[in-house]
Amino acid sequence: MKARQIKPNVxxxxxxxxxxxxxxxxxxxxxxxxxxxxLVQGSQKVTLIDTVDPSMTDVLMSYLEDVPVIDYxxxxxxxxxxxxxxxxxxxxxxxxKVVTTPKGKxxxxxxxxIPEDRFITVSDGESLSLGDKxxxxxxxxxxxxxxxxxxYLREDKVLFPCDLFGSHLANTGLYITDEGQVYxxxxxxxxxxxxxxHTSIEKHLEKLKDYQIDIIAPSHGPMYDxxxxxxxxxxxxxxxxxxxxxxxxxxxxxxxxxxxxxxxVGALVQRGVTVKQFNLxxxxxxxxxxxxxxxxxxxxxxxxxxVGPHPNVAYAxxxxxxxxPRLQFVSIIGSYGWGSKAVEQLSGMIPNxxxxxxxxxxxxxxxxxxxxxxxxxLASTIAEKHKEQGFV
Ligand code: FEO
Numbered sequence: 001m002k003a004r005q006i007k008p009n010v011x012x013x014x015x016x017x018x019x020x021x022x023x024x025x026x027x028x029x030x031x032x033x034x035x036x037x038x039l040v041q042g043s044q045k046v047t048l049i050d051t052v053d054p055s056m057t058d059v060l061m062s063y064l065e066d067v068p069v070i071d072y073x074x075x076x077x078x079x080x081x082x083x084x085x086x087x088x089x090x091x092x093x094x095x096x097k098v099v100t101t102p103k104g105k106x107x108x109x110x111x112x113x114i115p116e117d118r119f120i121t122v123s124d125g126e127s128l129s130l131g132d133k134x135x136x137x138x139x140x141x142x143x144x145x146x147x148x149x150x151x152y153l154r155e156d157k158v159l160f161p162c163d164l165f166g167s168h169l170a171n172t173g174l175y176i177t178d179e180g181q182v183y184x185x186x187x188x189x190x191x192x193x194x195x196x197x198h199t200s201i202e203k204h205l206e207k208l209k210d211y212q213i214d215i216i217a218p219s220h221g222p223m224y225d226x227x228x229x230x231x232x233x234x235x236x237x238x239x240x241x242x243x244x245x246x247x248x249x250x251x252x253x254x255x256x257x258x259x260x261x262x263x264x265v266g267a268l269v270q271r272g273v274t275v276k277q278f279n280l281x282x283x284x285x286x287x288x289x290x291x292x293x294x295x296x297x298x299x300x301x302x303x304x305x306x307v308g309p310h311p312n313v314a315y316a317x318x319x320x321x322x323x324x325p326r327l328q329f330v331s332i333i334g335s336y337g338w339g340s341k342a343v344e345q346l347s348g349m350i351p352n353x354x355x356x357x358x359x360x361x362x363x364x365x366x367x368x369x370x371x372x373x374x375x376x377x378l379a380s381t382i383a384e385k386h387k388e389q390g391f392v
Pocket of ligand 1: 082219220
């Protein structure tokens with residue numbers, strides 16, 4: 001494979017994984033992904049920025065066939081999809097050193113058994129001269145692990161942020177061509193991976209205001225030659241107020257909960273509230289996660305199974321709790337046959353959501369007039385709360 005130039009003596013040397021469909025045995029990848037690594041050839045030193053997933057080490061090594069020397073391997077992040085090929089690179093280049101944060105060193109020693117004497121650790125703001133090019137290291141913990149940093153190539157104004165600003169998108173184009181497609185993929189990526197750490201991401205976005213950036217070169221998905229495209233998207237996801245949206249994940253076994261969902265959705269729409277409804281019997285959890293980025297409210301719909309919520313609903317509640325979206329209000333609707341602790345159990349599953357809990361609506365059997373009235377009240381409360389908070 002031939003390295004692809006992005007600036008004079010700066011090359012993309014990544015691997016495109018068209019077939020990967022699951023990350024961390026959890027996250028769906030409908031469009032595959034890529035593991036982007038970059039080669040920076042300074043007048044005195046040669047550097048590789050990140051590597052690729054161990055399943056694609058051969059691809060990376062094929063780019064390096066004609067590269068006689070590598071002095072440094074920058075490890076922005078210790079997770080194996082970027083660090084996993086470092087041992088093979090170090091084996092080929094016995095004098096190369098791994099440059100990373102002190103925490104990154106600890107983790108790479110533990111995860112990949114790299115000898116301690118192969119490391120140089122860098123502090124926040126430290127720079128490394130390659131001759132006519134300079135790398136600056138920006139510590140950025142919790143993107144989405146504790147050891148992470150970003151690397152800035154000063155003379156060319158290229159930011160290498162590893163996972164930050166990435167998208168799981170297999171694509172042969174170096175830069176984004178279809179903004180809509182990349183926006184969707186980057187938002188899915190933010191929702192699944194970065195949103196739980198949005199308070200850290202807030203700080204990193206503030207820090208990046210001091211840098212002039214021509215190109216953002218993440219380690220997944222295409223690069224951004226208009227940095228403002230992804231910076232503005234992130235600012236809206238992280239800083240923007242929630243929107244006049246209700247996310248409604250639900251499941252129904254015999255039609256009672258489904259009838260309540262159908263009624264509530266109609267009542268909310270009548271009151272000017274947008275609803276994103278997800279039947280959990282066949283859902284892309286990435287789409288649910290994306291909807292949670294913007295929504296002001298989540299209403300969960302569940303029948304009662306063995307006294308508690310349906311397991312698929314419990315799973316969705318636990319996922320929402322782990323993703324820490326900016327939800328302001330939550331509620332539960334559903335049904336039971338002879339007894340239920342679904343509300344108590346579901347409420348206990350979402351301690352991370354700092355949201356006001358609105359009165360649940362639970363019907364015994366198929367919903368009747370009183371239940372529909374209660375659903376109307378719930379819809380009115382949600383619409384009023386959204387107006388009061390300025391989300392409309
Ligand atoms: Fe793409 Fe956190 O690894």
